[in-house]
Amino acid sequence: MDRIKGQNPIVEMDGDEMVRIMWRMIKEKLIFPYLELDIKYFDLGILNRDATDDRVTVESAEAALKYNVAVKCATITPDETRVKEFGLKAMWKSPNGTIRNILDGTVFREPIMCKNIPRIVPGKSFSILMQVEKPICIGRPAFGDQHRASDTLIKGPGRLKMVFVPDNGEAPVELDVYDFKGPGVALAMYNVWACKNYDGDVQSDLLAQGFGSLGLLTSVLLSSDGKTLEAEVAHVTVTRHFRLYQNGQETSTNSIASIFAWTRGLEQRQSHLEMQLCQLIFGSGSLLDYCLSQHFIRFTVLAIKSAACIETVESGKMTKDLAILIHGPKVSREYYLNTEDFIDAVAQNLERKVRAPAV
Numbered sequence: 001m002d003r004i005k006g007q008n009p010i011v012e013m014d015g016d017e018m019v020r021i022m023w024r025m026i027k028e029k030l031i032f033p034y035l036e037l038d039i040k041y042f043d044l045g046i047l048n049r050d051a052t053d054d055r056v057t058v059e060s061a062e063a064a065l066k067y068n069v070a071v072k073c074a075t076i077t078p079d080e081t082r083v084k085e086f087g088l089k090a091m092w093k094s095p096n097g098t099i100r101n102i103l104d105g106t107v108f109r110e111p112i113m114c115k116n117i118p119r120i121v122p123g124k125s126f127s128i129l130m131q132v133e134k135p136i137c138i139g140r141p142a143f144g145d146q147h148r149a150s151d152t153l154i155k156g157p158g159r160l161k162m163v164f165v166p167d168n169g170e171a172p173v174e175l176d177v178y179d180f181k182g183p184g185v186a187l188a189m190y191n192v193w194a195c196k197n198y199d200g201d202v203q204s205d206l207l208a209q210g211f212g213s214l215g216l217l218t219s220v221l222l223s224s225d226g227k228t229l230e231a232e233v234a235h236v237t238v239t240r241h242f243r244l245y246q247n248g249q250e251t252s253t254n255s256i257a258s259i260f261a262w263t264r265g266l267e268q269r270q271s272h273l274e275m276q277l278c279q280l281i282f283g284s285g286s287l288l289d290y291c292l293s294q295h296f297i298r299f300t301v302l303a304i305k306s307a308a309c310i311e312t313v314e315s316g317k318m319t320k321d322l323a324i325l326i327h328g329p330k331v332s333r334e335y336y337l338n339t340e341d342f343i344d345a346v347a348q349n350l351e352r353k354v355r356a357p358a359v
């Protein structure tokens, strides 16, 4: 089967550790066999961010604004341990924070639901989720706040103040914050309205857990003008599994959120292309070819999402994090697949769907 050519570029932001491994498999097995895409690739892996003094992160966000669609893998946010581990030049800021501030928008998170995955976390607060039949979506502002805060270590007694200096020449506003009697910490942050985006971060993680697994949470960042969408893997880089992978041991890491980052990005590209269809109708170009290719992209995206991912899980083929939810923490090996076998099972389902599309 010939691959179908996407018409406009997609910005790809590669990442770290186990999710980077899965990301490559997803491209090779689920995306590139069917679609020929114009990919603008940025390696946001920690070593390349360090090598470029983190310029690559800014450049990738600027490319996202230019081309309007980006897909992002999970990335390490370095702390002191990571700085030592990789011998980094600096403790670079969170790439997610940098990108969100450049795109200036809202993050929307939505759990993916499979019929056989129980939506329950033990304890009263989440028991209500047992009755939920539709996903609960959370929108959180992605600008400023904790991800752009200025913080400092206070070494000894002294007064902490906050000063605002208006641009119009009016007198500065000075606020007393705290009289330190000894050492401590201080943090100042800002926002476009009275809202804490970090609360949204925590709540969406709680919600994902309530719906089963962080591996079943989709996340998109939509810029405030509505033109640019970045679809991201919201969960961790799964360091623990990556250590096993590095030692040649078996892993069972859930790739569904990573697969959905690609499909959400493709869907957005698709809706941009539909707008261009109107222009084509009045211009030259092969309208029929265009319509067929767009139909095929839409069909492939739907097939990957519904058939390949959800039907695979609902047929009983899943990774260990999901199998634990059904069979308990001591789940035996026959109930789950390893990382690569799960992606292969999705790929087989997808191939069957694409070759014999439902009418």
Ligand code: NAD
Residues within 6 Å of the ligand: 073, 074, 075, 076, 077, 078, 096, 214, 215, 233, 234, 235, 236, 237, 238, 239, 240, 241, 252, 253, 254, 255, 321
């Ligand atoms: P970790 O990578 O060790 O993961 C903690 C546990 O979560 C794992 O042991 C695993 O049991 C479970 N888990 C998470 N996602 C899973 C999946 N898809 N499938 C199966 N199990 C899954 O956690 P950590 O050490 O807190 O974070 C590792 C790195 O991730 C950090 O360097 C952090 O900066 C980075 N991080 C990245 C993002 C992002 O870019 N989206 C978000 C948060 C943290």
